[in-house]
Amino acid sequence: MPTIRVFILLALNQNWPIHQLDVANAFLHGDIHETVYMTQPKGFEDTLHPNHVCLLKKAIYGLKQAPRQWFHKFSSHLISHGFKQSQADYSLFTFTNSDIQIHLLIYVDDILLAGNHSETVSKLIQNLSHQFIMKYLGTVNHFLGIQIQNNSTSYFLSQSTYATSILSQARMSSCKPLSNPSFTKLPNIPFTDPILHNPLSYKQFTGSLQYLTITRPDIAYSVNVLCQHMHDSQPVHYHLLKRLLKYLQGTIHFDLPITKGPLKLTTLSDADWASDPTTRRSTLGYCSFLGSTLISWSVKKQHTVARSSTDAEYRAIAAATADILWLQKLLVDFQVNSVQSTKLYCDNMSAIAIEIDHHFVRDHIQSQHILLMPISTVDQIADIFTKSLFTKRFQLLRFKLTVQPEPSICREVSEQLSTTSHNLTANKPIA
Template identity: 40%
Template sequence: MRTRLQDGIHKPKLHTDGIVKYPIPRALLTVVEHTEPTCFSQATKHTEWRDAMTEEINALLKNHTWTLVPSFPSQNLVGCKWVFRIKRHSDGSIERYKARLIAKGFHQRPGIDYAETFSPVVKPATIRTVLSLAVSRGWSLRQLDVKNAFLHGFLQEDVYMAQPPGFIDPTRPSYVCKLHKALYGLKQAPRAWFHRISTFLLSVGFTRSQADTSLFIFQQASYTIFLLLYVDDIVVTGSDSTHLQQFISLFGAHFDIKDLGPLSYFLGLQVLLSVSDGALISNPTEYRELVGSLQYLTLTRPDISFAVNTVAQFMSAPRTPHLVAAKRILRYIKGTIDLGLSFTPQPAAARLSAYSDADWAGCPDSRRSTIGYVITLGTNLISWCSKKQPTVSRSSTESEYRALSHACAETNWLCSLLHELGVRLRFPVQLFCDNLSTTYLAANPVFHARTRHIELDYHFVREKVALGSHQVCFIPSVDQPADLFTKDLHKSRHQLLSSKLVHPVTPSLRGGVNAAFLS
């Protein structure tokens, strides 16, 4: 036997640490590289994320977001952090790596770093109404995204922020950033951005809707443009494609936008529960995030509104059964991922119709009733609600009458909105109810002597009926679609009512469970 020494091989002996190491497969390595980092130190290990952070910093400096100034002892310094997201196409492929610098707004002090923070967002019913009108009139729908939208807002207060991790000026490391523009994470950032864009829209001839302050309308004799604003997501539609493109070009000259083309995605069950059953969840944040996501999904999935409304009632102190119920909703969504809203062309003068229902004393804890209503413009579903009543109703008639009043109030608001949008409606507005006593109560003033305990606010339904603007009609319970929003139903009944509200649509990774499709 010959040894290595006899063959002239002289290599030092390498001692191992006892850990068996295997080569990482290429497929697994790709997955690791395409994982979103949770902190700055992880991101710096990958070229894609370093480039994304550099791109973000360059955009902030180009926008003159801050100026470096010396720090002083009495200033309130706001921290900042990096947040990383992988933007994907609808087929799941990677579109780009996005790094965003976020200010730690919880460091801000009221009255010093910020004052007013409220910023309106467009109502879901307004979105669905405008979509329905655009489809009926054959208008094109365009979607715009404002890049770094909050950076366009000007700050009125003096806000000081620490220099971004990884991009500290080597010549002035002790200096801080005095912010001139709003930054994501600041409490006043949404309000500053809304003020900036609304000022621009008003200056070019748009008017703000009185029914929804996030809807802007441009009206001239020859053409009309509607603009919906949801933070930095914008949908525009108009009667003339040429003028619509001219407005988009004008808008792009004032703001850094990304034209996403034709509208694709905008905005990306039932279990009986008790407030005291089961053990408290150790980490309620997980439950709240899950329910919050489900509430967002109800924008286009009315079939889960009642179930989500139920689990949302336990946000303050969620228990194990509540989490189980929320996960059951997720399983239902997984099995019906291809469902969404459908908007079809409607006649020039469509009719508003509302279906209202109530589950008397349905809550096992408070004995309050759950009300629900469905409102359609022609055959297009544009508004719905599932809500627990604030007070206890003394009878099923009272709970049904309150539900009818809520539906009437919503149709009244929609009539105002549609009037501003230049839509001709067929009157009277029809209110369908499956309780005969309620229909008599809405039309006959004699019955009011027996219902003096009901607040006067709810009696305006009879006034609308007397004026002729609304008509209360009886509908059999078996045909009542609002039944889906007030109580738990058997599978066959739930599927039947759901089929009247949502319809199959080709799913995608990006918007398969939260989609509206046009036909």
């Protein structure tokens, strides 16, 4: 998903249209190199040889190797035509020839394509459509269940339709919305919801919410807490699940914007020491911005118990450093060569001071791949990934994460405010 966000951001910055293609029956294109037999399919049995079996010459759906063989055939075709496969993300292919630059991103049978030479892009689409059975879907507006709206200066990634379907399944489409997805004080009332109070329903809704975090980083921490208790959910977790669904009801039209700007990578990391009351393990979180666009984030419970808050914060820095190095490698594959060091912000001064004792972070600081920078706890955006927050604090950090209502919703609110203001002015008595 970070690759997709970077792909869209770079196309936006270069004013390249993003084309979308869909491969029909993708797995049937793969070649089989092993000897594989199958029973005769129903309705196509050979009456003269009913006990014979079929020798497969091409891949079919249901074979374990079918996805791999399809991707191998498609990638081999691209490489034979001058494309280079990214080492940071194998689903990304780039073509560079003189002044021509083209990027192609594939996810199973969905393809995004963008470049600076429209004639070459058109020829590539024709070539792929001739080699494989493909459908050209025009410029991108819906990819992997994500609605993609765009204007001249930005794209907006939204899963509002998907979120609506989750609420509908939970029969909470008309529930009272809440302004915070988690609580800082545990509820002491019994949980009585007949739909959600079921271990299977808990797992199903939690899995669905996990996919929603693709465009909603503001719920990442709450979903992470739910995921930790998939097999031992307690009443408090059912309360948290219902509260999160009520929060979605009030923010159903929030999305993640991708906006033009300088391609400067910045990361913030944070940790909440010994936050799990049972295991006493800490929770780490970090997020990375490319310019003003949020492209990557993560929430994780640390594998071992940290002996101090400094230890927990430093492990968060190490995790963020690994993500920074991967993003830097990805940007190089996109032909974005940033000579500036990536600034990594941390609100724990002790964690910054001990980097000389830890080789991984120390080496990358010395080679100037990253610069460790102090930041006040008040301004620490990654704080939203590590703990439950009071509503005012949560809403402030959500704003800094750039999660916001869809443009159409903003326009409606703006028009309503404008109409109200006009009416008040019109009815105002003259002094």
